Amino acid sequence: MTDSTAAIVVGIDGSEQALRAVRWAAAEATPRNLRVDLISGVDPALGYFGAGLPIPQDAFDAVERLAHQQLTEAAAAAHEIGPGLAVTTERLRVPPVPMLIDASKKARMIVLGASGRGGFTGMLTGSTAVSVVAHSECPVVIVRDDGEASGPVVVGVDGSPTSITALGAAFDEAAWRRVPLVAVHAWSDLDYASTAPVEYALLETEPSEQEQERILSESLAGWAEKYPDVRVERIVVRDRPRRQLLEWSKNAQLVVVGSRGRGGFQGLLLGSTSQALVHYAQCPVMVVRPQEAA
Structure with a gap:
């Protein structure tokens, strides 16, 4: 795990909501000279951890390529907001909840989209969101809408x-x-x-x-x-x-x-x-x- 002491950490799953969270985090980080760490976890339902038959290697490789592509796209979205922003990307073979809770030990904040897909499916409708918010060691921001630019x-x-x-x-x-x-x-x-x-x-x-x-x-x-x-x-x-x-x-x-x-x-x-x-x-x-x- 990257040292995130001065970073805002964003969970990435390839969804539009995750990209919205990235843009919000980038706007938050830019004036404060903070780093943005983009991290992607693995859905345990994919069979990476011995549950049922393992998926074929070709399928595994395809999932990994897609995950890295999603991280690249997320980094580009962050740089659109802050061209000089320090951004890191990391793909971890860890389920989303423990991944995000571990990241919260050093992060300034965790930022999540209001809904997603893949490893973050149901993030805000089931136990995953409750677990992250309840056990995070830093503030957690849930981004559904951007909010009013001039509001309080x-x-x-x-x-x-x-x-x-x-x-x-x-x-x-x-x-x-x-x-x-x-x-x-x-x-x-x-x-x-x-x-x-x-x-x-x-x-x-x-x-x-x-x-x-x-x-x-x-x-x-x-x-x-x-x-x-x-x-x-x-x-x-x-x-x-x-x-x-x-x-x-x-x-x-x-x-x-x-x-x-x-x-x-x-x-x-x-x-x-x-x-x-x-x-x-x-x-x-x-x-x-x-x-x-x-």
């Missing part, structure tokens, strides 16, 4: 340690892109009824809007000093987080969320919020895991 960066905030980590990534993205940051704290009584601490269950009413404002203010404390040039818009609304974030994704460049949280974000990776963002967000989505869990 949007981040979901719930006061949890993971969302604070996501806030840091979102501020960094907004600063590099020179766009505003929209910090969204959404909650609903139903969310709190099912996920709030026991103390809240003893209250006659749900946490007040003032309490929600306090959570957002405390989460944002200190970030303005670190990123003085980033204009922040604060949104506190009684609504389901997924509905708010999906609505904001229509006009955003990027939506950033923590991998798990509390309140409305409970079970983000396995529940309805993550599924909605993965399947329906109209801009790229970055999922950030807590630093202490990396």
